[in-house]
Amino acid sequence: MRAIPPRHIVVFLCLLGASLALAVASAAAFGCLPLGDFRGVLVLLAGVVLLYLWAFALYRLFLRVMPLREGDVAPGSPQELVANVNMLFYLLLFNSLVRSHVVPVPLMRVVYLALGARLGANTYSAGALLDPPLTRIGSNTVIGHDAVIFAHVIEGERLELKAVVIGDTVTIGATAVIMAGVQIGDRAIVSAGAVVTKDTRIGAGEVWGGVPARRLKAAPAAPVEP
The missing domain is CATH 2.160.10.10 (Hexapeptide repeat proteins)
Known part of the structure; x- marks a missing residue:
């Protein structure tokens, strides 16, 4: 298996950081609502859900700009960047949804x-x-x-x-x-x-x-x- 180049990791971290920043900003709006004694728990849950929603959006936007294409992925090619960013999204974020069995099948x-x-x-x-x-x-x-x-x-x-x-x-x-x-x-x-x-x-x-x-x-x- 090839090592993932540092620049590809940086691209992924930028997308992940943007997702996190947008999720925090969105979740902050919940702090203004009368949520009762469970305010902290509800805001945290909202933040997690929003993190995934923003990650979905930025992930799809990235693939719209640089589509994931079939075929051999040559080292150093633009398609290698796409494949590695796709892989990092799954290994570090989406895999927890796919493999957890917590999310209902529908x-x-x-x-x-x-x-x-x-x-x-x-x-x-x-x-x-x-x-x-x-x-x-x-x-x-x-x-x-x-x-x-x-x-x-x-x-x-x-x-x-x-x-x-x-x-x-x-x-x-x-x-x-x-x-x-x-x-x-x-x-x-x-x-x-x-x-x-x-x-x-x-x-x-x-x-x-x-x-x-x-x-x-x-x-x-x-x-x-x-």
Whole structure:
């Protein structure tokens, strides 16, 4: 794994510092309200929530100016800066939301959408989407408890970003792992605990499972017209 250059850390710290400053300024407004005996607790809670909201906003603004793109990330390139700032946001801030199991699953959908994931209607994740800007999931899909989906490849010094694309009405079982570059067709099922290795293509209606995952059941045959 590459070391993160100091200048990339400085960029992240500037964004984090701006988020913190905006959160403190916003939370100060709560001090003027008649909050009763729990004023300090309520102001602190408001500050934490506001910190995340401002961090979401500045994170998305950063990615709008410098988008996270698929492909090999060359050392010293502008895309390396984007990838490292994205990584630092997750390691130091967003990971506590994604991994804590404190935030209810319906609310986590809102969090993932705020972080740039593309989620269709009625799609929810009880697992972790580690690269929301590169995660595209259709409608009526469920990600099981503690499943993990990520869109980055780290192999020694090599870093590559590959989007994960999942179709409609897909079921990802609990604790399954979906690696970078995977594409899953509509109505497919990935069994609990399966590890779908990078760049795997799962066809519509297929059932996959195992470590590494392999096809367990082909898609149902189309009905024959009389």
